[in-house]
Amino acid sequence: MLDDKLKQQLSAYLQLLQQPVVFTLDAGDSENGTKVRDFLNEVVALSPKLSVVEGSLKRQPSFTVDARGAAPSGITFAGIPLGHEFESFVLALLQVSGHAPKISDQVKQQIEAIDQDLHFETFASLSCHNCPDVVQALDIMSVLNPHITHTMIEGGMFQDEAAAHDIMAVPTVFLNGQEWHNGRATLEQLVNKAQGKAAVAAVDESVSAKTFDVLIIGGGPAAGSAAVYSARKGLATAVVADHMGGQPLETVGIENLIGTDYIEGEQLMQNIQAQMSKYQVTLIDGQTVTGLIGGSPVQVNLKGDTSLKARTVIIATGAHWRNVGVPGEAEFRNKGVAYCPHCDGPLYKGKNVAVIGGGNSGVEAAIDLAGIAKHVSVLEFAPSISADAVLTSKAQSLTNVDLITNAQTTKIEGDGRVTGLTYDDRSNGNSHTLAVDGVFVQIGLIPNTDWLGDCLNLNAQGEIEIDEKGATSLPNVFAAGDCTNSAYKQIVIAMGSGATAALGAFDTLARQVAVEE
Structure with a gap:
């Protein structure tokens, strides 16, 4: 079940376990139960700090993850956490064994302050790139607060239960037995929602107080390319987005990226994000941009009455799938x-x-x-x-x-x-x-430009009009990728336009410095 490469990767992570971890397994008597038992046995064989015991749980097959001799963590996996959920499984192991989750003190305090019982259940699929964000966030909440529990339910293995709940899209989260959340969300957004607050992630004061040289709005390949090109020019660069990934996350295999025979969309964006980190690009994620105000600096407004400032801005918000617009589409969204x-x-x-x-x-x-x-x-x-x-x-x-x-x-x-x-x-x-x-x-794309209003020129299709350097009609504001009037919507073209916009912004900043001098 675990190939040699996966075993090698997992063995390296298991060296980091601080405390012994025990899996409590309720396999049942089905073929799927045998698969889950085999999976756990393979995992346990990789470290003396791991063990399996039999128990009675709500679902069969499922297992809990707890530190040996400690109070229950509240984390349960119903099914086999492979595919995209393998990372969720590894992080749960490390956090249950004693590694502190990498979150801000503010969010940690919010989680620990929850004083009501919250029992979360997330229906996920192993091929879903949105699900791990939600699963990992709710696992963190469970580890930090004894009032909270979380079960990841693999929809493919528990298809009958998913059908009984009319679940036709993932991730779908139930709270105390009632449907509570659908789709991607950050930890901050889920914590705020659990507390009955607006699902808005906080922005660090040091970030909101800074004036960046280049602020890029968006999280896809155009934004990533613009960020890397800007940072390599020595500019103070930041990217603000609701999440990193963009349209490539919905592409399993990319075979037309020049010089790369094949790469999965998620891997491509992970590579881009790693490159952004290498060049010390500030990532401000979990945010929704609501508008911008031209000037020097340009002001970018975020949901939650927070704003960011930059000498130049690059808009790379991409596009979203077009609706068919026929009866039944809206009514049965996420229900087929x-x-x-x-x-x-x-x-x-x-x-x-x-x-x-x-x-x-x-x-x-x-x-x-x-x-x-x-x-x-x-x-x-x-x-x-x-x-x-x-x-x-x-x-x-x-x-x-x-x-x-x-x-x-x-x-x-x-x-x-x-x-x-x-x-x-x-x-x-x-x-x-x-x-x-x-x-x-799957009928084409609509540019994500509604939030711009009439602050700059858009064409009849709602695309941002740009010149050969990526400049828009608003001074110091550039644009790139699928949100613009580019003739073709392709990943390689979006990357090129991101680089063009970054070079255009750099040229503008260089001229401003020359004038000042």
């Missing part, structure tokens, strides 16, 4: 209508699903889902599939994938959750209905 096949795909194991969109993203989604779902139908509005030939060929080779062209989706149907999709054949006007349990929307 989804936008991330990698996150939510495992919840549709053995089911029929549809993908709306025949571009690269849609066909990639179909190929990904084909290994999970019973059948995948791809609906493309145009007369032909527009994805790259290599992707189209791969999809056509799969026996459980249909590519349907000239298909105009007219309605998503359901009763509490999605049960079908209706489309018109644009070549003859005939209407057809597909019996599906899920609909994945």
Whole structure:
């Protein structure tokens, strides 16, 4: 179950255990229980500080993670924490054994001050890149406060329970038996929400008081490229974003990045973030930017009445998936209508699903889902599939994938959750209905520029208009990536435009210094 590379990585982490850790296992008598038992036995064999005992827990199979001889940590894993949740498992081991979580004193005090019983349960999938943030945050809360417990439930292994709760998207968090939260969130946001406060992460006073040379708004490849280029020029650089990652997090494999045959989207963004750290870029995450005010310096306003200042600003907020805009889409969002096949795909194991969109993203989604779902139908509005030939060929080779062209989706149907999709054949006007349990929307992007208002020039599509140096109509403000009027939306193009904007900002700052001198 654990390959040699994973065992080697885990062995290195286990050397850091401060106190012995015991797993209490309730495997039950199912095949999945045997898999969980085998997983734990492989882990325990790697360190004398680990052991397994039998116990009785709420779910089978599941196990708790506790320091030997100490009070329960409150952390439970229902299923096998591999994939994206392997990091959550390792961090839980280290923190239960005595390593203090790397969080601010302010957040720690907030967690320790909670005096009511909070029992969290998070439905996650092992392929979900958003889930670990939530799982790890709630684990930290459990370790620090005896009033709090948290169970990570692997949706693929507990599919019947997920279906009983009508869970069609992850992460979904239940608090004391009631659905409480959906989607990505930071520790600060979850702590504030648990306390009944607005889910706004605090900004360190030393950061809000500083005037940066370059402040980059966004967390995708354009923002990362701009940050690295700015910092390498010796500029005081910061990145402010709700989270690092952007659109690449929703891409399993990237095969058109020049010089790199293949890389997963998450790995690419981890590499970029590591490079940002190397060049000492200040990362201000968990934040929502609400507006900016031109001037010298430029002021960037954040949700929660906090603001940041910079001599130049680069907007790289990217774009989000476009809605289909048909009846049923909003009603069944997270109840069968989804936008991330990698996150939510495992919840549709053995089911029929549809993908709306025949571009690269849609066909990639179909190929990904084909290994999970019973059948995948791809609906493309145009007369032909527009994805790259290599992707189209791969999809056509799969026996459980249909590519349907000239298909105009007219309605998503359901009763509490999605049960079908209706489309018109644009070549003859005939209407057809597909019996599906899920609909994945992949029909293009809308720039994330609503928050800008009319402070700078946007085109009819809401994209920021920029010149050859990435400059916008507002002095000292630049833009890059999918939020701009660039002709094509590609990772490599976003990276190039981020570099261009950074060089443009540097040139502006150099000229300002020359004038001052």
